[in-house]
Amino acid sequence: MKMKLGFIGCGGFASGNHIPNAAANPNFELAAFCDLSETHLQQLADTYHPGYVTTDMDRLFADPAIETIICATKPDFRLPVMRKAVETGKHLFVEKPLCYSQDEVEEMVRLMNGSQVKFMVGFNRPYSPLMQDLKPLFQKFRSGNTTIIYRIIGEARLWPKHHYDAVVHDKESTIIHEITHIFNLINWLTDMTPFRVYTAGCGNMDNIITLNYPDDTTAVIIAGDNSTAGFPKERIEIDTNFSVLTGDEFVELNVYGHDGTRITRTYDYKMAGQTLNTSISEAATNAWNWRQSITEEEKARGYYYERQVKVDKGHYNELEKFRQWIRNDEPSQTDVIQGAVANLTAWRAIESWEKKAPVEMDFSYLNAL
């Protein structure tokens, strides 16, 4: 039986990712779209033909046919949606990061810890095909001291103005908006949470963040925005047990094992509607050519993503995984605790930057909330 979905918050991200991904998945039915913008709803209705559209989210919660809600509002409007989902017994997926304050994150944990509904936070990277392959290979080779380097460096001058203002002028910080993804990913890869964080850099953007894990694993996240989108944004390198595992931009995975194992795998990506599967160096050339082709007029309109290299960061798979956990009555693997740990790590990382000193962390209290 298809799972009937209701979407709350159908802005840029939901309309570019979750709605088309759910529409492409035969296991889902688009039951309803809810947003504050009627114009936006009309455009989406014309493209995707959901059961109905509304500006009133209560209509979705009162609709017995809707089983699961996908919420992609901004972090300042998540808690009311979570309360309603618990009250009405709807399963709920919410985008990351969970919220903007520690009081709210703890209330969210309390709410979901005591509830029967399935809940998932949209940290998608673990569900990318490359990371799904990388984790078991890491588990196979992992032993002794382990160092993890994660590079995530983009181009801030291509961001939409509202996002740039939020990060730079309103000090929302990329550590909260983007690096929470990487905290979550490394916790998932290592099956641990860090106990210490140290941040050096510029604060809101362009930082080097070090995480210490209990088993002598150390992770360094190089998180910047002063680069070019014509160069692959993300790269992971794991060094462990005289072996190295790398993942480049969700396009190419490499393993150099201590036992002589040598693996190279490449993953599909899309460009201008075409599916490609190439080496990372060819994908990088494609990204560079795309970046050079953006006109000033396109930049001014904020319209240049159509031809962009789009790598598979797991957005399609995360919704399908969530559906399977609901259908099989299995626990969500990216639950409220994982979401809260990522948020709390971000706030401690910012505190470390402000104090110019490492900050200790202990998340064990979250399970007891």
Ligand SMILES: NC(=O)c1ccc[n+]([C@@H]2O[C@H](COP(=O)([O-])OP(=O)(O)OC[C@H]3O[C@@H](n4cnc5c(N)ncnc54)[C@H](O)[C@@H]3O)[C@@H](O)[C@H]2O)c1
């Ligand atoms: N996982 C990822 O890779 C990824 C990438 C980009 C953005 N995001 C996240 O997605 C979220 C949304 O970002 P966005 O860029 O789409 O923002 P956006 O402002 O474009 O969309 C938010 C939408 O929520 C709607 N909304 C607000 N209050 C509402 C209410 N009460 N009822 C119904 N709709 C309401 C707004 O009208 C708006 O259309 C953010 O939390 C962002 O961090 C995730």
